[in-house]
Amino acid sequence: MSGLGKLKRNPRAAWVAFALLAILLALLPFLAGSLLGRSWVRILDFVLLYIMLALGLNIVVGFAGLLDLGYVAFFAVGAYMYALLASPQFGIHLPFWALLPLGAGVSCIFGVLIGAPTLRLRGDYLAIVTLGFGEIIRIFLNNLDAPVNITNGPQGINNIDPVSIGGFSFYQTHRLFDVNFSSVYNYYYLFLALTTLVIFVSMRLQDSRIGRAWAAVREDEVAAKAMGINTRNIKLLAFAMGASFGGVSGGLFSAFQGFISPESFTLIESIMILCMVVLGGMGNIAGVVLGVVLLVVLPEALRYIGPAEQALLGRVFVDPDDLRMLIFGLALILVMLFRPAGLLPSTIRKREFAAEDEAESQDGIPT
Amino acid sequence: MTLLEARGVSKHFGGLLALDAVSLSVQNGEIYGLIGPNGAGKTSLFNVLTGLYSPDSGDFFFDGEKLVATKPHVVAERGIARTFQNIRLFGNMSALENVMVGRHLRTHAGVIGAVLRNARTRAEEASIRSRALELLQYVGIAAHANSLASHLSYGDQRRLEISRALSTEPKLLALDEPAAGMNATETAELQKLLETIRHDGVTVLLIEHDVKLVMGLCDRVAVLDYGKKIAEGTPQQVQHDPAVIEAYLGGALA
Numbered sequence: 257m258s259g260l261g262k263l264k265r266n267p268r269a270a271w272v273a274f275a276l277l278a279i280l281l282a283l284l285p286f287l288a289g290s291l292l293g294r295s296w297v298r299i300l301d302f303v304l305l306y307i308m309l310a311l312g313l314n315i316v317v318g319f320a321g322l323l324d325l326g327y328v329a330f331f332a333v334g335a336y337m338y339a340l341l342a343s344p345q346f347g348i349h350l351p352f353w354a355l356l357p358l359g360a361g362v363s364c365i366f367g368v369l370i371g372a373p374t375l376r377l378r379g380d381y382l383a384i385v386t387l388g389f390g391e392i393i394r395i396f397l398n399n400l401d402a403p404v405n406i407t408n409g410p411q412g413i414n415n416i417d418p419v420s421i422g423g424f425s426f427y428q429t430h431r432l433f434d435v436n437f438s439s440v441y442n443y444y445y446l447f448l449a450l451t452t453l454v455i456f457v458s459m460r461l462q463d464s465r466i467g468r469a470w471a472a473v474r475e476d477e478v479a480a481k482a483m484g485i486n487t488r489n490i491k492l493l494a495f496a497m498g499a500s501f502g503g504v505s506g507g508l509f510s511a512f513q514g515f516i517s518p519e520s521f522t523l524i525e526s527i528m529i530l531c532m533v534v535l536g537g538m539g540n541i542a543g544v545v546l547g548v549v550l551l552v553v554l555p556e557a558l559r560y561i562g563p564a565e566q567a568l569l570g571r572v573f574v575d576p577d578d579l580r581m582l583i584f585g586l587a588l589i590l591v592m593l594f595r596p597a598g599l600l601p602s603t604i605r606k607r608e609f610a611a612e613d614e615a616e617s618q619d620g621i622p623t
Numbered sequence: 624m625t626l627l628e629a630r631g632v633s634k635h636f637g638g639l640l641a642l643d644a645v646s647l648s649v650q651n652g653e654i655y656g657l658i659g660p661n662g663a664g665k666t667s668l669f670n671v672l673t674g675l676y677s678p679d680s681g682d683f684f685f686d687g688e689k690l691v692a693t694k695p696h697v698v699a700e701r702g703i704a705r706t707f708q709n710i711r712l713f714g715n716m717s718a719l720e721n722v723m724v725g726r727h728l729r730t731h732a733g734v735i736g737a738v739l740r741n742a743r744t745r746a747e748e749a750s751i752r753s754r755a756l757e758l759l760q761y762v763g764i765a766a767h768a769n770s771l772a773s774h775l776s777y778g779d780q781r782r783l784e785i786s787r788a789l790s791t792e793p794k795l796l797a798l799d800e801p802a803a804g805m806n807a808t809e810t811a812e813l814q815k816l817l818e819t820i821r822h823d824g825v826t827v828l829l830i831e832h833d834v835k836l837v838m839g840l841c842d843r844v845a846v847l848d849y850g851k852k853i854a855e856g857t858p859q860q861v862q863h864d865p866a867v868i869e870a871y872l873g874g875a876l877a
Binding site: 456457460461464465466467468469471472475476478480481482483484485486487493497 | 695700715716732733747791
């Protein structure tokens with residue numbers, strides 16, 4: 257983090273670095289598209305989508321320390337909200353600018369509804385109850401096709417409207433400066449803009465009165481209460497904020513995929529999102545971003561192993577799918593052993609896991 | 624003028640009567656000591672007063688009004704701040720951040736303010752920070768502002784807890800054994816600090832085992848034994864009360 261520290265002290269270098277990063281991110285889909293193929297642009301889109309999703313969970317788990325294993329429920333609520341209001345299912349086709357805040361708002365309400373009964377629970381107990389709530393939502397979605405067909409049950413909802421803002425359809429290919437921008441490219445820039453916004457909001461929240469209150473609740477709930485923090489409200493706020501991020505990414509997921517079914521919102525999905533947050537470093541925004549990139553990109557990259565085996569050895573010895581899970585499991589174990597606070601831990605987590613390393617801060621040197 | 628009054632406060636845990644109709648009153652501007660053998664119910668009284676437990680019966684009156692709330696944050700809002708017998712700091716936050724958390728109650732910035740970081744929010748953040756620094760100076764640990772709370776020495780952690788409590792702008796500061804584990808020098812410094820705090824207009828309610836500290840500091844003392852108040856008065860009066868001697872030394876000697 258010393259590099260970042262230097263940048264903070266030198267605003268000009270910071271702007272240059274920022275501009276370079278922006279240019280790189282703007283060109284990234286074209287680099288990926290031409291070097292690795294169009295499917296990789298789609299993977300980039302998913303990276304951005306999952307960053308938004310994981311940063312939402314990061315508020316609940318990382319900032320406020322509430323272990324939520326049912327987070328995918330909010331993703332589902334946002335996705336279904338969008339799908340029901342912008343598809344032939346009910347024949348409703350609301351515009352995108354109305355759907356996005358609506359999805360965030362409705363998920364937010366669900367966040368509070370699920371958060372409220374779990375307020376007295378902590379740690380493992382909270383994890384189990386949220387896990388249950390997550391499953392309840394999925395099962396509801398799966399069964400709400402009778403007696404009145406709302407969600408179309410396990411068949412899911414099809415032909416969901418793609419994003420369209422003021423006549424600009426993200427689904428169609430647009431031609432600009434002699435370059436073709438097809439749907440995955442359009443969505444990339446939309447997601448990039450929204451991800452930037454989500455990162456910005458996360459950073460601002462973390463470094464604020466609210467962020468400090470979350471950290472206090474995470475550190476010692478009784479002391480936080482005694483210091484006058486209304487822990488009920490502050491925890492509900494964390495659930496609501498996290499859920500609304502999840503709702504937004506759910507809506508985008510719906511529009512991007514054009515099809516959703518309850519199958520996309522299983523427990524394993526919750527666990528994957530949690531893994532992204534934990535692997536990268538709970539509570540640290542850069543860490544979460546890294547965690548998402550690794551967990552979305554690596555499995556895709558491992559797909560190349562099958563063809564590589566075929567070419568080199570004449571036949572496929574290890575099924576790439578098995579290998580993916582094997583490497584995934586191994587990677588998680590290694591991270592937990594060697595970097596228990598995550599790959600890029602937040603300062604607070606780093607402190608927690610390095611409590612014995614006390615020498616320098618004894619003299620009041622900022623850590 | 625009475626700042627805090629407890630009327631017949633009782634609390635039991637299962638078969639154990641931790642507080643048995645305890646009544647006491649703390650005057651504005653005094654240092655009021657609460658002593659008694661281990662298990663006498665001193666900390667239970669603190670926990671009931673600050674809303675961590677709800678009493679089975681009895682009432683508290685604070686600053687002229689009934690303290691109806693059973694919620695800790697409302698109690699803090701009314702102006703009662705406390706420290707804990709087994710220090711409860713936010714260990715992985717810096718000393719400064721710990722005190723800044725105490726300002727939560729008296730500040731207002733919400734999510735919108737945090738995200739937009741408008742002029743008002745920035746001004747509020749700046750005032751939170753400067754007030755927190757002032758308080759660290761006040762208790763004498765400003766040099767450790769950026770150290771982790773868990774890395775501070777034991778005495779400094781106690782001081783940090785006091786400054787965190789003070790940052791909620793209390794009228795009554797309730798300290799649960801602030802001198803526990805301190806050496807003689809630290810205790811003397813603590814005594815000076817508590818006198819300054821009282822001088823600056825904060826009433827102090829003190830649980831303490833250090834008899835020298837209690838006798839030197841407190842204006843009045845109440846003695847609890849098995850959940851009952853057995854004596855109340857100036858330290859000198861209490862010291863010679865036969866019931867108190869019996870509670871501490873046993874019946875045979877009294």
